[in-house]
Amino acid sequence: MATQKRCLISREDISRRVKELAGDLNRDYQDCDPVLVGVLKGAFIFLADLVRELRFPVEIDFVRLASYGDSTSPASEVQITKDVELNLEGRDVLIVEDIVDLGHTLHFLKQHLTMHHPRSVKICTLVDKRERRQVEVPLDYVGFVVEKGFLVGYGLDCGEKMRTLPEIYTLEKD
Ligand code: IMP
Ligand code: MG
Secondary structure (H helix, E strand, O other): OOEEEEEEEOHHHHHHHHHHHHHHHHHHOOOOOOEEEEEEOOOHHHHHHHHOOOOOOOEEEEEEEEEEOOOOOOOOEEEEEEOOOOOOOOOEEEEEEEEEOOOHHHHHHHHHHHOOOOOEEEEEEEEEEOOOOOOOOOOOEEEEEEOOOEEEEOOEOEOOEOOOOOOEEEEEEO
16 A cells, blocks of 8 residues: 655645744743753754744753654653753753654653753643643643644654655555
């Protein structure tokens, strides 16, 4: 069975929504000097577009995570393969993620960053994919809510392919 991709979110809609999210952050973080922590690799395009709409100083760091799962606990084992390098103690931290699916990744990352004694840790995700959520994580800023599907483009990959598409597509079997 071949897989087809169908455009789900246009580049105009992404651009408009990124500006709206930045507007919310400009309101909420204007006096905070926060650290934005991007989750590699998927969030790199979203983070790059988002920070150029911010009208307050930010520092940027990255983490990279690996998920391991089996049939009984899919993707519930998360490990850090690249940690933050800035000192987060007393800082306002905003995690910037591409997509939340089961929820294990962000649940783990939020707990991990909390051990660095920041003043606050909040989450900004481009996509909240609802259907398969296993762990509820509070999502403070959400670009788009989708129920299900496998999404690619604008940073999101399928086996490292299709990250650079400027729109977001859903992969469908025909
Ligand atoms: P989870 O919330 O622990 O299931 O992990 C979310 C991570 O899985 C994201 O950061 C992505 O790396 C990956 N992921 C989940 N759904 C998709 C998708 O639809 N397209 C591409 N990557 C996805
Ligand atoms: Mg990711």
